[in-house]
Amino acid sequence: MTFVDGPVRVRVPATSANLGPGFDTLGLALDLHDRLEAEVLAEGLRVEVSGYGEGAVPLDERHLVVRAMRATFDRLGKQPTGLRLSCTNVIPHARGLGSSSAAIVAGVWLARELVAGGRLLLDDAALLDLAAQLEGHPDNVAPALLGGFVISGQDGDGTFWAVRGSVDPRVGAVVFVPTTPVATKAARGLLPAAVPHGDAAANAGRAALLVAALSGHPEELMRATEDRLHQEYRRPAMPESLALVEALRRDGVPAVISGAGPTVLAFTDGPGSSGAEDLVARCPAGWGVHALTVDGTGAAPDDGAA
Numbered sequence: 001m002t003f004v005d006g007p008v009r010v011r012v013p014a015t016s017a018n019l020g021p022g023f024d025t026l027g028l029a030l031d032l033h034d035r036l037e038a039e040v041l042a043e044g045l046r047v048e049v050s051g052y053g054e055g056a057v058p059l060d061e062r063h064l065v066v067r068a069m070r071a072t073f074d075r076l077g078k079q080p081t082g083l084r085l086s087c088t089n090v091i092p093h094a095r096g097l098g099s100s101s102a103a104i105v106a107g108v109w110l111a112r113e114l115v116a117g118g119r120l121l122l123d124d125a126a127l128l129d130l131a132a133q134l135e136g137h138p139d140n141v142a143p144a145l146l147g148g149f150v151i152s153g154q155d156g157d158g159t160f161w162a163v164r165g166s167v168d169p170r171v172g173a174v175v176f177v178p179t180t181p182v183a184t185k186a187a188r189g190l191l192p193a194a195v196p197h198g199d200a201a202a203n204a205g206r207a208a209l210l211v212a213a214l215s216g217h218p219e220e221l222m223r224a225t226e227d228r229l230h231q232e233y234r235r236p237a238m239p240e241s242l243a244l245v246e247a248l249r250r251d252g253v254p255a256v257i258s259g260a261g262p263t264v265l266a267f268t269d270g271p272g273s274s275g276a277e278d279l280v281a282r283c284p285a286g287w288g289v290h291a292l293t294v295d296g297t298g299a300a301p302d303d304g305a306a
C-alpha cells in the first residue's frame with residue numbers, strides 16, 4: 001500500500017437528522033460546508049483548526065478527524081509516517097447540525113484519498129459503514145457522505161445501510177442556531193426506554209409521509225413533520241428551541257428540532273423565497289440563522305468554490 005503525494009481536500013456538508021418523525025433514520029444534507037485538507041508527512045502530526053472549535057478542540061491524536069483517519073488507515077492496512085491536517089469549520093458544534101459526523105466523514109474520506117487506489121480498497125458502502133460505526137448511528141453520517149435526503153439504519157447483524165430519497169427542488173430550510181450548545185449524549189439521556197405504541201405508530205406514518213412530502217408534496221410538510229418520539233422529551237434541555245418550534249408551527253411553518261438539538265429547522269420553499277426571508281426575520285436575538293439549500297452532493301473534493 002502506498003500513499004499519494006500532495007495534499008487532498010474535501011468539503012463536507014452540515015446535516016439535519018430526524019426531521020421530526022424520523023428519529024435515528026432520516027437526514028438531510030444542507031449547503032453549509034466544513035473544508036479540510038490533509039497530507040502525508042515524513043513524521044509527526046500537525047493539526048490546524050480555524051472557525052468553530054478553534055482554541056477548543058485538541059490538536060493531537062484525540063482530534064475527531066484524526067481519529068477517523070487513523071481508523072480508516074487501520075482498515076486499509078497501514079498508518080502514514082506523519083500527517084498534516086487543516087480544518088476550516090463553519091458548522092456550529094454541539095448544535096444538532098452534524099458537526100461530529102462531518103468531522104468523521106471528512107476523516108474517513110481524506111484517509112481513503114491519501115492512499116493510492118484507496119477507492120478500490122474501500123468502497124463507498126464500506127466507508128459509510130466505518131463512519132457510522134465511529135459515530136454510533138448513521139442518520140447524520142449518511143447524508144454527510146451521500147448528500148441530499150437519506151434514509152438510513154442498521155440491520156440486526158450490525159450492518160449499516162443508507163438509501164437516498166429524492167427532494168423536490170422547491171424545498172429549502174432556515175436553521176436557527178441557539179447560542180448555548182447541547183451535547184447529543186445529554187439529549188439522548190432524556191429519552192425514555194419505551195414509548196406508547198400509539199406514539200410509535202403515529203411516527204411511523206409521519207415518517208413515511210415525510211418521504212413523499214419531500215419528494216414532491218411539500219404541501220404535506222406540516223403534517224409530515226409531527227413527532228412524538230423525541231422532541232417533547234428533550235424540552236428540559238432546550239426550552240427556547242421547543243418554544244420556537246411551537247410558535248412557527250402555530251403559524252403554519254413546518255418546524256422541527258434539528259438532530260438532537262438545540263437548532264431549530266424550518267422547511268421553506270427555497271432560500272431566495274419571501275417565505276425564507278420572513279423566517280430569517282423571526283430569529284431570536286443573539287441566535288445564528290442561515291437560509292440554506294439542500295446539498296445534493298455530500299462529501300466531495302474541495303475545488304475552492306463557494
Ligand code: HSE
Binds near residue numbers: 018023024139187260
Ligand atoms: N438521531 C440522533 C438523535 C441525531 O436525535 O439523538 C443526533 O446525532
